[in-house]
Amino acid sequence: MAMSLGPLLLVFVLGSVATPPTLALDDPRYTKFLTQHYDAKPKGRDDRYCENMMRRRSLTSPCKDVNTxxxxxxxxxxxxxxxxxxxYGENFRISESPFQVTTCRHTGGSPRPPCRYRASSGYRRIVIACENGLPVHLDESVISQ
Structure with missing residues (x-):
């Protein structure tokens, strides 16, 4: 009987090691956070960048006022x-070090597409809400250097 438990135990241990990254990908709030706020290697970081990214990430129906x-x-x-x-505050955390960011602000006019955005770029500490060890919300109102 002990011989048959060995392979089963091995499968269990390997499965538990491989599971956490998969769970992160399945978390809908984390996935939404990445869609709305993450771009590893931006090209440009100017007004055109904002207009293209906001459209690609489906943040323009209606035009989102601010997105970082x-x-x-x-x-x-x-x-x-x-x-x-x-x-940071009641339910947030602030980064220890600054991140490179691009903030896109809707320039006004109609809330319907085509949306026009003004870009501002720089480095700043970011404030996020976490759930199960994953970022799920970026607080746009906090701008900390």
Whole structure:
């Protein structure tokens, strides 16, 4: 009987090691966060960048007023939910170090497409809400250097 448990135990251990990254991909709030706010390697970071990204990410029906794209490594962003972030307010965490960001602001006019955006880029500490160790919301109202 002990001989037959060996392979089963091996499958269980390997399965538990491989599961966490898969669960992160299945988390709908984390996936939405990535869609709305993550762009690893931006091209441009100007007004055209904002207009293209907002359209590609389906943030233009209606035109979203403000949206920030965080550039860099996904693992560094996730780490804000742990050791690389500090509590901020009641339910948020602020990054220990600044991230490269591009903020897109709707320039006004109609809330219907075509949407026009003004880009501003720089580095700043970001404030996020976390759930199950994953970022699920970026607080656009906090701009911390």
């Amino acid at each position: 794209f965080v550039h860099g490594n996904k693992n560094n962003i996730k780490a804000i939910c742990g050791k690389n972030g500090s509590p």
